[in-house]
Amino acid sequence: MYNEKVMKVFENPKNVGEVENYDAIGTVGNATCGDIMQITLKIDGDVITDAKFKTFGCAAAIATSSTATEMIKGKTLDEALKITNKQVVEELEGLPPQKLHCSVLAEEAIKAAIEDYKNKKGA
Amino acid sequence: MKRIYFDHAATTPVKKEVLEKMLPYFSEIYGNANSQHMFGRDAVKAVDEARDTVARIINAKPSEIYFTSGGTEADNWALRGAAHALRGKGKHLIISSVEHPAMIATAKQLEKDGFDVTYLEVDKDALVHPETLKKAIRDDTIFIGVMTANNEVGTIQPVKELCEIAHERKILFFTDAVQAAGVLKLDVKELGVDMMSFSGHKFYGPKGVGVLYIKGGTRVDPILTGGHQERMKRGGTTNVPGVVGLAEALRLADEKREENAAYVASLRDRFIRGVEERIPEVKLNGHRTKRLPANADFSFRYIEGESILFHLDLAGIAVSSGSACSSGSLEPSHVLLAMGIPEETAHGSIRFTFGPDNTEEEVDYAVNVLADTVKKLRAMSPLFKVQEGEKQYV
Numbered sequence: 001m002y003n004e005k006v007m008k009v010f011e012n013p014k015n016v017g018e019v020e021n022y023d024a025i026g027t028v029g030n031a032t033c034g035d036i037m038q039i040t041l042k043i044d045g046d047v048i049t050d051a052k053f054k055t056f057g058c059a060a061a062i063a064t065s066s067t068a069t070e071m072i073k074g075k076t077l078d079e080a081l082k083i084t085n086k087q088v089v090e091e092l093e094g095l096p097p098q099k100l101h102c103s104v105l106a107e108e109a110i111k112a113a114i115e116d117y118k119n120k121k122g123a
Numbered sequence: 124m125k126r127i128y129f130d131h132a133a134t135t136p137v138k139k140e141v142l143e144k145m146l147p148y149f150s151e152i153y154g155n156a157n158s159q160h161m162f163g164r165d166a167v168k169a170v171d172e173a174r175d176t177v178a179r180i181i182n183a184k185p186s187e188i189y190f191t192s193g194g195t196e197a198d199n200w201a202l203r204g205a206a207h208a209l210r211g212k213g214k215h216l217i218i219s220s221v222e223h224p225a226m227i228a229t230a231k232q233l234e235k236d237g238f239d240v241t242y243l244e245v246d247k248d249a250l251v252h253p254e255t256l257k258k259a260i261r262d263d264t265i266f267i268g269v270m271t272a273n274n275e276v277g278t279i280q281p282v283k284e285l286c287e288i289a290h291e292r293k294i295l296f297f298t299d300a301v302q303a304a305g306v307l308k309l310d311v312k313e314l315g316v317d318m319m320s321f322s323g324h325k326f327y328g329p330k331g332v333g334v335l336y337i338k339g340g341t342r343v344d345p346i347l348t349g350g351h352q353e354r355m356k357r358g359g360t361t362n363v364p365g366v367v368g369l370a371e372a373l374r375l376a377d378e379k380r381e382e383n384a385a386y387v388a389s390l391r392d393r394f395i396r397g398v399e400e401r402i403p404e405v406k407l408n409g410h411r412t413k414r415l416p417a418n419a420d421f422s423f424r425y426i427e428g429e430s431i432l433f434h435l436d437l438a439g440i441a442v443s444s445g446s447a448c449s450s451g452s453l454e455p456s457h458v459l460l461a462m463g464i465p466e467e468t469a470h471g472s473i474r475f476t477f478g479p480d481n482t483e484e485e486v487d488y489a490v491n492v493l494a495d496t497v498k499k500l501r502a503m504s505p506l507f508k509v510q511e512g513e514k515q516y517v
Binding site: 002007010011013016017027031032034035036037038053054055056057058059061062 | 425426427429430433434437455466467470502503504505506
């Protein structure tokens with residue numbers, strides 16, 4: 001059901017864990033549905049210098065977490081906000097239809113983390 | 124890479140002896156068992172022999188054995204066929220809440236047709252209690268169905284006792300024995316059941332063929348209407364190689380039943396011991412002793428079943444997951460939820476089912492891989508917070 005790229009990323013995901021002294025954290029999903037994604041960010045000015053994830057979920061959820069964190073590293077906050085779930089799926093060369101919600105979760109986790117940062121800064 | 128099969132509850136390979144017995148019935152003895160000429164008579168002879176064998180093993184009469192396309196059809200037939208035949212007497216059906224989807228989905232459809240269905244509660248080990256059944260019975264109850272053993276967690280139900288309760292109230296009792304056939308002793312007279320289903324491919328026979336035992340005198344409508352096959356009860360050309368294979372597989376399984384069960388249970392117990400010793404925060408699902416010899420079903424807290432399944436798959440180990448994510452729905456297994464297991468724990472469940480061809484080395488290898496996998500996945504789970512060097516869980 002999964003393509004080779006997804007399985008490869010799932011087997012050896014990048015950016016696992018929590019960024020030390022992170023500037024932002026975003027957690028989306030819930031355990032009831034079987035998917036929780038947490039993304040932590042280190043931000044310098046408006047550039048994401050580091051991103052890590054912790055995910056409770058299926059192979060697709062882990063693969064999209066890894067890919068999404070890879071995609072936002074080095075990006076400005078505005079650039080990161082423009083990343084869509086479709087781009088995450090393209091980067092993984094496709095996901096089975098019933099797994100597309102995992103990629104939505106990745107997009108939402110990035111947005112939640114950036115929002116957390118903006119709220120903290122605003123406060 | 125060595126491939127290890129720990130999914131015998133899903134299906135089993137066809138035994139070589141079984142295949143050899145089936146092969147002539149494809150191209151040599153190919154007659155339609157419904158034809159009157161010599162080709163047909165040759166086919167009938169094989170089908171009759173198969174029917175006799177199955178009847179003998181479950182202590183039924185040959186005229187009480189009906190061949191179907193598998194367990195799903197047999198379950199559908201028992202439930203829907205009885206409901207329709209007995210609707211003049213009442214509209215209330217009782218099945219357990221941990222039945223196979225072939226029963227649950229059929230019951231849901233019958234609800235739409237105007238039947239009332241009670242889904243019996245089970246305890247934390249998936250057992251149906253006789254008291255629960257007694258309380259659920261109504262004056263208009265016409266059917267009670269409780270599986271012999273559960274396909275996910277392996278719990279063995281007190282079928283004989285439940286059947287007696289049904290019969291005290293003169294209610295028809297059916298048991299789905301798909302997971303039990305070839306493994307447990309199934310004597311329909313001893314159990315007392317009115318109907319029983321099973322499926323060839325679960326005991327080293329072919330896929331696409333099953334049996335519904337219907338005790339003589341039991342009222343059940345056909346659901347596959349057509350020709351005169353199976354004494355007018357089930358239309359459709361008889362799958363001659365299939366029934367020959369099913370009967371031979373059941374015969375061989377029955378011959379070595381106790382020996383195989385003891386060996387497979389020793390593998391299961393070695394596996395359960397290994398997992399419980401090596402991996403913290405796990406839960407064995409199902410009853411610890413009243414369980415199928417081949418089944419070990421575990422929940423691994425804080426992680427999700429499908430990711431465990433694929434890590435094992437990458438290491439060459441084939442298992443099955445009760446996780447929602449494998450099916451595409453967001454709901455985890457209805458069996459685990461009925462047992463009162465919280466959803467997030469239910470999501471992290473894996474079923475291991477062993478067979479006589481498995482070895483202790485395979486079991487030990489799987490425990491090792493599993494311990495590494497669980498550690499790796501917990502390290503990336505936001506639900507799991509462990510301090511370095513100490514066991515401290517959220």
